[in-house]
Amino acid sequence: MPEQADREIPATNLSRLVDSISEYLKYQKEEGVYSIESAAPNSPVVPTPSVTRATVETPMPDKAGADTLQLINAEVRACKACPLCEGRTRAVPGQGSSNPEIMFIGEGPGADEDRQGLAFVGRAGQLLTRIIEAMGLTREDVFIGNIVKCRPPENRAPLPDEMEACMPYLKRQIALLKPKVIVCLGATAVKGLFDVKTGITKLRGTWMSFEDIDTMPTFHPAYLLRNASGKKDVWEDMKAVLDRLGREPPPRKK
Ligand code: URA
């Protein structure tokens, strides 16, 4: 039977569609896309979720064949280089400024991130937002990414092989973004970048260097949700980061 163009959409489908469109728009905004080109003649006015996902990006190396964030994003979304691809809903390449002073690196997507395709949007992400804002910055000023781009099952820590398989993407992101400072959020981020066995409690607060970029290890915000006493340590570390950038934290709201 031919498709009926004007058939009614059931209310539940409609609400799912609206959810998925608003998620898509939020996602586009985080990717820096603020306008939408008008639809081609005869194409549906409202994209279906599957169309939405397939047309998120048009990966095109620039004329010189240089690497771009868009290309990395598209490769990540299609990646099958490790078994974590099997359990993902969406891969999470990371998002934010393309010219950030600070790059935050976490462990890997959780359930909320997997659903939305965006890094640090769940509870830990909301705490990270507050930390960034306490520093006088916004999420759009920094880049927020992870060691692995696909959600590990049951939120377990990524395995060494998975981290290794995913690391080329992070290295390409770092090479393009050229942040002045990297902040490693938690032990997994440190393990991903450095060959160290020392725990995060010992390492936090001391500068390290990753490919000549000053790198500050600190506690993961998810740890802070369970151990509020670590917040003052993280704040010390973030003040050290600001100091290194020649910035000062804004006066604290009373
Ligand atoms: N925890 C992480 O390490 N990364 C996220 O993106 C979310 C939670």
Ligand code: SF4
């Ligand atoms: Fe590819 Fe990384 Fe996802 Fe593994 S975690 S499938 S290496 S993008």
